[in-house]
Amino acid sequence: MKNYIQADEWNIIEEGFDPHLNKISESIFSLGNGHMGQRANFEEAYSGETLQGNYVAGVYYPDKTRVGWWKNGYPEYFAKVLNAANWIGIDIVIDGIQLDLSQCKVISFKRVLNMQQGYLERFFVAELSNGNQVSVAAKRFCSIVDEEAGAIRYSITPLNFSGEVKIMPFIDGDVSNYDANYDEKFWDHVDQQAAGLDTYLMLETRKTNFVVCTGSRFAVHQNGQLVAVEAQPILKDKYVASVFTLNLVQGQETVIYKYAANVSSQNYAPEDLPGACKAVIDRVAAKGFETMLQEQADAWQKKWDESDIVIEGDVSAQQGIRFNIFQLSQTYTGKDARLNIGPKGFTGEKYGGSTYWDTEAYCVPFYLATAPQQVTKNLLVYRYNQLGKAIENATKLGFNKGAALYPMVTMNGEECHNEWEITFEEIHRNGAIAYAIFNYIRYTGDQDYLVDYGLEVLIGIARFWKQRVNWSNAKKQYVMLGVTGPNEYENNINNNWYTSTLATWCMGYAIEALNYVKAQAADKCQALLGRLNFNEADETGAWQHIIDNMYYAEDKEHGIYLQQDGFLDKEIIHVKDLDPSQRPLNQKWSWDRILRSCFIKQADVLQGFYFFRDQYDIDTLRRNYNFYEPLTVHESSLSPCIHAILASRLDLADDAYNFYLRTSRLDLDDYNNDTEDGLHITSMAGTWMSVVEGFAGMHVQDDTLKFEPFLPAKWKSFSFNVGFRKNTLNVKIVADGVRITNLSGSALSVNVFDKPVLIEAGAEAFVVR
């Protein structure tokens, strides 16, 4: 756990330069705009420790490293998120000495991520080996208005000398992934060009053949005046630069503006890429840096209006929650149904692929409440569009008749994870995808989604579950053998309660959806069922038989559901009684020891209580929470939020607050010593859930938005904006109650502390605790 980020409500601030923290800061200060993003690498050369990262959404490489023990049914490849061409580079050589913070004395250093306006700034004063001191201010952003563009303002001021500077803005595509085996390179050179102030580099990914054209244009100002420079091109393999020389005068600022664009073959024909790239550059360069920055700030203001959470009385918590919201908003904008939310977003290359069940289980609630409906819908349509691949995937594993198994990890719908206990067995992901449909409709009321998209997906999923269970002659019930639940510290277990519960729920919801669509859109329904060769009586009959005869592991003595068969054969030890030196278990214990132990990585039975809140009474929840929570090590960043929400329901305010703390500053404080690999993007949505669904107790029941809030003891108040159907509300929780302001043009009836509250358009209501 580190503690070097300065507390501030709107900014992430690092003061002073510690090379050992650099990779962590590179992650924390990352920028992104949904289309592209990058780690906070330096513009100028840096020979110290760094993890270079430039990413273009949806561009990946199918790694096929052979490992010894391939299993039949394993995917063809493991998708690697690719480090792409570095477009921020500006090499600076002053009087023959390269500016490199690793090779000079850093007199002062400050890095600021302005979350309110969406840009990164860096200031430093460096003393070169010849005693020359130079002051640098660099500001940059990935535009959320012009999503294919980024811009940099890089300013140099000589403090104690005048001299000559060689400036070399470059695009470097000769990059590799940190996690590449044998330093394999993933990009091939296609084309390059350098003419005057413009440079272009076109690269193609090996095997996947994504073509990305990266272009840049620069402009130089001295004394606030544009300077005409004579730039010489430098062309090397997968590298293009311009180089020019200027005189620096002591105390006078030289500013380089660099406008860059990344366009990819996902959106253009390859042959059109150079033209498209130039068009983007022309457009943004014509706007100029300051205009772009103003547009950026305005656009971010709109995002904050939808999604901000304001905490009074705790700057650190305020900074933490805004950081989470900011990074989520940088990662996914919902504009492109081909994209999804990678667990590291644009901040690192760890975890191949972009899409996990994190999206459905953790991110959907955030986007539902804080973004236009279309954003979440696009996340759902992403899976709808990949239904064919999910059916293919299930077929590969031996299922048939249209059964669909969505992949554990994917880029394009194809599975690209290859650990059998996950790939083949962590199938609850399939249920999360069905649940997201339910959740989306429950929240938005968009029942039509079932007609056009939802039902088809639900049928594929229900067909899978039907085939995945089997009748046990010993139990005279259906069982589900060989699964891995959300608690990945158990593998290949039988009758995981969460998975079995989710499976029968899916089948029930599919029947319900079928009946709805039949009633509402009989013709479409008929056509769909025909296309799916759906035998209604047989198939729904089989589903219902399973629903009615499913075995669920439970222990009557403790009054709990059992995570799996045989769970009580384990030695039951509470986490609090574990030697702290043994934590985290996944770094200290061998895998078999973890598996044999009772310790739970993340909410599993309790995930079911979160999803199916209405199905279990509070005493059942309490018994299960009291049994499982003490066994949970929360070694997934996705775990504490669920516990925070359930603890909130159980009036365990301190517990809830403590769980929240574990995620809200997870990356800012490098809680798990792994921030340098990138940020935990999807768990950031969980942090938001902790506050809104936990502390504020927000949930939807019977088409009504409900709140059962409490105020953490350390806070004076917290408030957030939330969209619900056609309304936007501001909800503020203070010590003695809740004030809800209806920011929209129509009245809305909500429910607070179990009482209905009608709030007229533009009005506010205060409900006393």
Add this chain to the structure above:
Amino acid sequence: MKNYIQADEWNIIEEGFDPHLNKISESIFSLGNGHMGQRANFEEAYSGETLQGNYVAGVYYPDKTRVGWWKNGYPEYFAKVLNAANWIGIDIVIDGIQLDLSQCKVISFKRVLNMQQGYLERFFVAELSNGNQVSVAAKRFCSIVDEEAGAIRYSITPLNFSGEVKIMPFIDGDVSNYDANYDEKFWDHVDQQAAGLDTYLMLETRKTNFVVCTGSRFAVHQNGQLVAVEAQPILKDKYVASVFTLNLVQGQETVIYKYAANVSSQNYAPEDLPGACKAVIDRVAAKGFETMLQEQADAWQKKWDESDIVIEGDVSAQQGIRFNIFQLSQTYTGKDARLNIGPKGFTGEKYGGSTYWDTEAYCVPFYLATAPQQVTKNLLVYRYNQLGKAIENATKLGFNKGAALYPMVTMNGEECHNEWEITFEEIHRNGAIAYAIFNYIRYTGDQDYLVDYGLEVLIGIARFWKQRVNWSNAKKQYVMLGVTGPNEYENNINNNWYTSTLATWCMGYAIEALNYVKAQAADKCQALLGRLNFNEADETGAWQHIIDNMYYAEDKEHGIYLQQDGFLDKEIIHVKDLDPSQRPLNQKWSWDRILRSCFIKQADVLQGFYFFRDQYDIDTLRRNYNFYEPLTVHESSLSPCIHAILASRLDLADDAYNFYLRTSRLDLDDYNNDTEDGLHITSMAGTWMSVVEGFAGMHVQDDTLKFEPFLPAKWKSFSFNVGFRKNTLNVKIVADGVRITNLSGSALSVNVFDKPVLIEAGAEAFVVR
């Protein structure tokens, strides 16, 4: 399944050249001598499909290919058996045309593996593109007398022309492994030399720094006369050759003799290797090819005297069993306690590492009965010498106080397998190592082994088991969670009956061994226990408590032991009812489907009945056999032999014979379509077991060798030699009884059909059925 090998009692014969079969034949016709070995690659160039393989025992490379999801406790590396320098190469260019069977017309071709005398011959007539026909006869062997040496006689006769031949004997170390990732090379050049008729190449393995010096000397004869040739050296990176030119006269034979040696830094200081290599070459070249060959034949005769099985009335079965014995004898000679029996021997690179539990469970019985006692003892001492590493290995996984877990796969005692469900969970291997000690002593009577080696190993193993079980509050018994049994089609299961049974047996045997050593060698025992910090009362008390309170899964209704908890929740289907197109399951089904199914890869519960024959009555065996056998797919080559032995006990003669058939010609007939990767060396010992322990019903009880034989219906008789303690017996089973000849100088009392039979030295006894 192929059927191209000609039936012959002593020879393996391939006639005619089919390039599609070449890789299979390269495996089948492999040569080895315990120290080095090679696939049956051609001496001359071959541009067709081939798997090049030259192997030096004990030389490996620690592959560290990074894969995505490393688990804590995984080994540092996966050992690859290395393809080493090719020393057989003799390039032939006739009138400017390279002799290459892939590029010319093959008029005739014959390959013979002479098992009786231990050499490989090849004859062919080839027509080159210019119409020249040449006849070639190549004979070679790896000497079992001079184990660091091999020799080749390569003869060329022009049939329809006279001309010029360029001959280039070479050593090529620029080789790679077929299974190398990214074509990584594993050898670095150290030194080379070519002078006159001698060439030397010294290479070093990357990372492991094994140095191997390969040398060769050639001699050329024409018309039976030594010819002086002026050879020019060719030195390239990791390659050394001599080249010379001769005139060929139509109808006259030119013979090249090539003597080669492989010496390695395992046996010499690296700086001494060139000298050592030259000394070997000097020695064998002085003997000359024919003398070496005669010595080879004599030495093989001795091996056959100890180990032959003669089958009358079935040439194909005869050839099969001799092939198995021959390959086993080529693989392991028992002279070097640092070596072991790789599953592919010297015939391929598949499966890293050299040592699996195959050695203890399947190979020990073969070597016990057919080789001097020291051979098996060295296999045991191998594990004794690695006890320290086994304790380290267990420590890495969280065990302590001297608990030892032997690796699943190893070269030098370090684990080098990285699948958690095997590495961490297939721990029954630890029991097989204890069982081998018991088995060795039961067979040889060498109780002293316990004093000097055995007890220490047994204590380490018992300590492991003690820590590996836990008390179940639910069951009020000890349970063993999270294991994989011999049936690897189940992973991470609870209470695998075989593993639990073996574990408590180990603890019981450790107590017994301790009491023996205490009584027989009190001082040594005291010293050992002191060194091991052994608290006798506590430790043996704990072991006994586990022995007395262990939970064994069973099903009273069926009267069977359960392979694991919950086995009867599976859908029970017999293999005979499986669609044959679905076999083999491991190629047709995804892993989860295999795991969920009831199908058994290899004997698991039944392996326990094999090991602990005396503990269960025949009815219990029958019930378990009848339940499990129909579920067993035998997709391990180690499975049928156990079933053959148990079927023999149950008087299921046809079943026993059919199981035997599945392994005896497994490789000769390429039964599983995988012979091209190499031979199934360790399962060959199982074939021997099928005959001797199965058909002949040989076993040891109360220090007595017992036989309960039957004669397979298709056979006229079968007989074999077997050593037992100080005696050698020839046992011949005919239709109406058994004739046992005592070939040794002292009387021996054996037991046949449950009756004691005393056989005087040199006498024979016939026992009527």
